[in-house]
Amino acid sequence: MTLDDLPELERLARALEPDPSLRARAFARTVQYAHQYLDGIADAPAYRTDPQRAAALLDHPIDEHGIGLETALALIEAQVDRPGIAPTSGRFAGYIPGGGLVHAALGDFLAAISNRYAGVFFASPGAVRIENLLLRWMADLARLPATCAGYLSAGGSGATLSAIVTARDTAGIEGEAIARAAVYVTEHAHHCVRKALRIAGLGRVQWRLIAVDAGYRMRPDALQDAIRQDRADGLQPWLLVAAAGATNTGAVDPLTALAEIAGCEQLWLHVDAAYGGFFLLTETGRQRLAGIEAADSLVMDPHKSLFLPYGTGALLVRDGEKLHQAMSEGADYMQDT
């Protein structure tokens, strides 16, 4: 291939770009579809059964031959936007909410149009600042200090993994220490906690299910007893996972009392506020969530109670330097950034 080939290659490449009028039609038709969808959501069923389980999609396997916008929209309507759970429906009453903010959809659209890379300040200072502003807003809500750092993730599970890896490396849990390290949760802890421990190579930690009170909240006295017993047995109390809105029950563990124990016993306090954290926007929520400001790490899920699109999670780590130490890697190809 030589420079002389470039004009022909450009001609071939340009044919792949929709011209302005085709592009305008595609945008207009898609927006029309969206309006039609939104016009119907107030009374749309929250759940639709579908005996075919969207099997008609299988008649359109992915290949290099496009199916055209109208066929694509018809498939989306019948096979994607109908069967299953409609979290945007006015009748959707799941106590862990789904999304449905049209401005969020516009934001997703614009983000994909310009496709700025938010992972490196050099590549997009604006995108990085927006992420940091959002994190700062959440940190202020939870009254976390200026030292905290974090990131927007694809969901609460990934954010929880980063929290646990940071807690692991801060405490130096590795090798023989793993089987001696003790983790304190209730039976209502989200399954991503257990999964994160497994992914982080900590599947064999001591897993303590602390008793709950009548409101399904962790009992501080039972926690204290468990820690005492573990210390007596030569184990290393390490991680306390408190729920600020448990998935099963909505229960908020007594954060202030748990934080006091975590402080005295030098446990890492991880607060799982994926579901409940944004109730900090209400006065009642601030009262119920008092103590959250003591978290060493905190996970909140904007795709839950902020109604943003799936998947949008967030991690905040009180001492951002610890997150940095646990996660940073260098590379030649990053030298300009």
Added chain:
Amino acid sequence: MTLDDLPELERLARALEPDPSLRARAFARTVQYAHQYLDGIADAPAYRTDPQRAAALLDHPIDEHGIGLETALALIEAQVDRPGIAPTSGRFAGYIPGGGLVHAALGDFLAAISNRYAGVFFASPGAVRIENLLLRWMADLARLPATCAGYLSAGGSGATLSAIVTARDTAGIEGEAIARAAVYVTEHAHHCVRKALRIAGLGRVQWRLIAVDAGYRMRPDALQDAIRQDRADGLQPWLLVAAAGATNTGAVDPLTALAEIAGCEQLWLHVDAAYGGFFLLTETGRQRLAGIEAADSLVMDPHKSLFLPYGTGALLVRDGEKLHQAMSEGADYMQDT
């Protein structure tokens, strides 16, 4: 709160919804902005410096008082869509490409409008089938068998982590075995491999930088020598990471020869095709990438050479059951799914 409060609560909630005319204006104005942006990309600079580094965004911290659509679009234009790297520009010549497909932006928009949950078949059989059709298409490209399974991730790094955790659990690398396990890479391996090992609790594995040839490709003879030496030293050769398009150099390791060694030596062959994998769509690519079909795990990044929006990664694991065993967790609140 009683049922009698519902009408008043509904009144308050409805005020938060844009009415159809406001919504139509927001959509139209955003689409207009997108067209204006796209009209300019053919000759837009690929990189714009900005002495202020988008600092004007700091004058608009996130709070409960909206700034209005016009202010938001003006900030996006000046502070986000200008400074830094424009991967959509016709002048962008990064050899690892950025995105810029308008139909992908429309897809993101529609996905956010209906916000179907793709994590559970019960919640959205259509969304799950689309993900699986995409994975099947990629698996066919790489000639991976019907047993393979995977997922679409937020990027190649997360997909690599899942691959390494699956490889770790399949080989039972834990405890004292970690420091005896050997990983074979070249110095050009992407930094996410090292990072995934650290996150997976494997920071202390034996890290072997295998010599490369004049084309920066891993030398099979040097790999074989290193394995032989490690076995002689009582270590456990475990993981071979081959690049199918190295980030620094674009080099494709000799996959067929490496796969043969991996098969004989019972190594897990992970192929990092994040950047290079989709060259399988070309005849030249298929020749260069011969041997990729032997991968135990394979990462490809649609947000690179398929030009899809950041972040879109994909993992494929040859034996899907191993991925399932490494990753599955149950929970009460999942019992209906």
